[in-house]
Amino acid sequence: MPSKLYLIIVTAFTAIALVNGQTAGTTTTTWDCCEPACGYTSNLSPGARGPVQSCNKSNQPAAAGAQNACFASSGNLAFSCDKYQPIIVNSTFSYGFAGHGNTATSTCCKCYQFTWTSGAGAGKSMIVQAINAGGITDTDFDIYTPGGGVGDYNACTAQYGAPSGGWGRQYGGVTSDSQCSQLPSNLQAGCHWRWEWAGGDVNEWQITYKQVNCPSQLTSLSGCTPAAI
Template sequence: MHFTFIFSLSLVFAVVVVKTQTTGTTTTTWDCCEPACGYAANLSPGATGPVKSCSQSNGPAASGAQNACFASGGNLAFSCSTFQPIIVNDTMSYGFAGHGNTATDNCCKCFQFSWTSGAGIGKSMIVQAVNAGGITETDFDIYTPGGGVGDYNACTAQYGAPSGGWGRQYGGVSSDAECSQLPSSLQDGCHWRWQWAGGDVNEWAITYQQVNCPSELTSISGCTPALI
């Protein structure tokens, strides 16, 4: 089994934090839809982008491609497989998430959170907001293969997933073993939840604050927010 590791740990500690900590929760998602931050009109003030979207085969989406969750046909835009979590070390990961109920408030901004409940206590993530539509304003819906399709499902069109996605529609697969249901290109990101985070991740409590984005995330998403 192969995981992607980042060894430029100085970047983790160099991140500038200027916002007051807020409490929230984490959930998981992987609906394969084009992210809301893939639309230039949704970018937060000062951000340059938009977030990249991909074709069915995870190449760049073609010009004029329509969000696969709201359209059908041959020219569709999906989430990119590169939005899977990235392990930095035993206590830090990078990733992408939906955050807040209004895309323009948060699109492309980065946040660092630490879990205060669940098996993730003592572990942290820095995530870039590429979508909206979390459970609450303070929820982070972490992009995790096998994390549940939720209200919309483009994974059937992109990967041939079951009509309700892999595992539970809300919450996704229920064990590490069920990650074998996913395409091989997505299995590392599925295993991340169980093998690095240590469990289901859904409804774990966190404290979080806005930070400047690591280049590892902006280089994947193609979107850079205004500095804080």
């Protein structure tokens, strides 16, 4: 028979990891302009059809054989597309895209629904499609948000002439809605989303989430459809 200590530990772990049958995690923000990791067919999760679309400097489809702009500096380059900004559905629900998980083949193109349980966005929800992975924990979602911080890699200088450390903080990005005016006009709506819809910085807010089938509103933009669940 398990010891009382063992049962206490298991119960505590379950309470932390699962809330009403959902997994607990956190959100962060990113916009590094790199070609998404899920843009490589070899990175797709089992059964997914894709890969995720990448774009050229002008946000048109990247040419065949284009190299990730975060790892190449000249020639035929591939960037993230401006269509990966958050999409507002109503005052409490949005669609979007995110990096999720450290192993691409485990998460690429899958969709997840989460609800914030802390921060100014508490009670608001998103469905996001994972288009990037690597360097992200298995319970965190790095939401694609213009002005959300370039993080470890920066192709925004090559694509948009952004400062060498990106707009705002390298990790976390701009710190106010007014700073969204620093971004190119085609990215400003996604920057405002964070402050005007979510209500704040979004970084390190707590969530509960679960995997869901991907809506066409996301797969039609990314070009990638995961296996149904």
